[in-house]
Amino acid sequence: MKIFVKHTWLFTKRSLLNTIRNPFAFIPNMVISLFFLFVYQAGLSGISKLPAFGGASYLAFILPVSIVSGAIGGAGGAGQSLITDLENGYFSRLLLTPASRLAIVLGPIIAGMLQLLVQTMLIMLIGFMMGLKVVTGFGGVVVVLLLAVGWGLAFAGYSVGFALRTKNAQAAQAGTFIFFPLLFLSTTFVPYDLIEAEWLKVAAFINPTTYVFEGMRAVMINGWGESAIWQAFIVIVLFCIATISFAAISARNAVSRG
């Protein structure tokens, strides 16, 4: 167990080193997240005057979109880095050491989570500078961070599993396109009741991202005591179980290919 933790930490450090040395792996994602925040806030904030918003600030409403988009991108990096390892042969080199397979896969995932935690804090900081108020205070900020990391973990499981299954950079890249339906077929811009098209309502209802958005919004705008908060955590836990099992099975199969 001690060795397992040691190896996992070694792989995490190595992934972090890789991230720092290759800033183009995370800067574009960060820029897109902030772009969403600025542009949607600037262009759409007027609609928060609609009664369905109940007087909420649009900044607090749209901030989760920026955070989740950053989290998905950051988590996708974990799968991307495994693909890079597979392509340059380093993955095989690691498979030939006594390190556990789980540690090899966990390293980039944890590094991805740390990266997206920093990213989320930065986005929130910029939000605060733009005048963001969180009614539940510090505890609420912690909940938002937890939700972001939890959601990132679920997506990292998906991206790692997909990477190990396809072993191909282009295919893995294609796998991240799920980003768009996840982010936009949801209560992205307006509350559920304001969504016009029936199909989009159905999609938003099924899309787990909706529950993450609603959980973050509840804690920032309405306060504790909202069912949306624990619903968000349940959805994330279920989703994590599904995607991480997928990643673990893919990792086992990746070793005995052919």
Next chain:
Amino acid sequence: MKSMIHVENLVKTFKGNVQAVRGVSFSVEEGEFFAFLGPNGAGKSTTIQMITTLLKPTSGRAEIAGFDVMNEPEQIRRVIGVALQETGIDPQLTGRELLEIQGKLFGFQSSVARKRADELLELVGLTEDAHRKCGKYSGGMRRRLDLALTLVQRPKVLFLDEPTTGLDPYNRKLIWEEIRSLNKEQGTTIFLTTQYLEEADELADRISIINEGKIVASGTQENLKASIGADVIDLVFSTEEEARRASALLARFEGEVKQSGSELRLFVEKGPAKLPEIIRQLDQEFITPITLNVSPPSLDDVFLNLTGHTIQAEKLKREESHV
């Protein structure tokens, strides 16, 4: 002496019924330098990947240092060092960082890992480049770093899958010297695959020739060459037609004649003694070779004799079929 690698009837069939390895058996003694010689696609890499725990065999058995590949992969990974055909390095890290990580994965303390990295950098001549990202290394430097990475844990058995393919002569010699001294001075058992005859000839104690997933011959270089029991006479003519006529003429000799284009290769016992007779025969028909060469058989001749084509020809054939 105990056997360090023991392989019985190893088979690998990939999806789509591609039979990469079709029942390979061999044993390598402790301290022995053993080579698998064969063209691209003969099944060398697939065999290495199976016996180093990277690939599950379809059937058959393999043991390394007494551990079973299927049931005791972890114990095996502690005693082997493997340099695959594709180097396994993370280009974002420096040579030193990679070596230290490798050491720690094998349970070294930080200070020990650092010391071991120093030793190995020195050994493969990369001390001055230790702090550079290895993505910036040349092909030869990467190979040398890759070899150093496989040596970190002082493996008992070293697996080298075409360690010099694509290298310039300078780096090839460096790697040769390195692995030879590992074998001779430290007693490391070595399993090497190669498509270069001179590499197998120069380094190995014993060779198995592999072709299309099967071992077609095994033995020391001398045994293999002697198995031909003949010298090789190479003749080159100015036209293919001439070569054909010469071939018909010389077929009367005991021995084998193989023609490719305007070239003839004769396998004849006591070659030098037969030479005057051959010349006389050709002269009577007014056929004059452009060049003539008599030599003891090479490993390529052994390969040609066993498979009907040379390794070089096999290589070209593969490359063409890939296009």
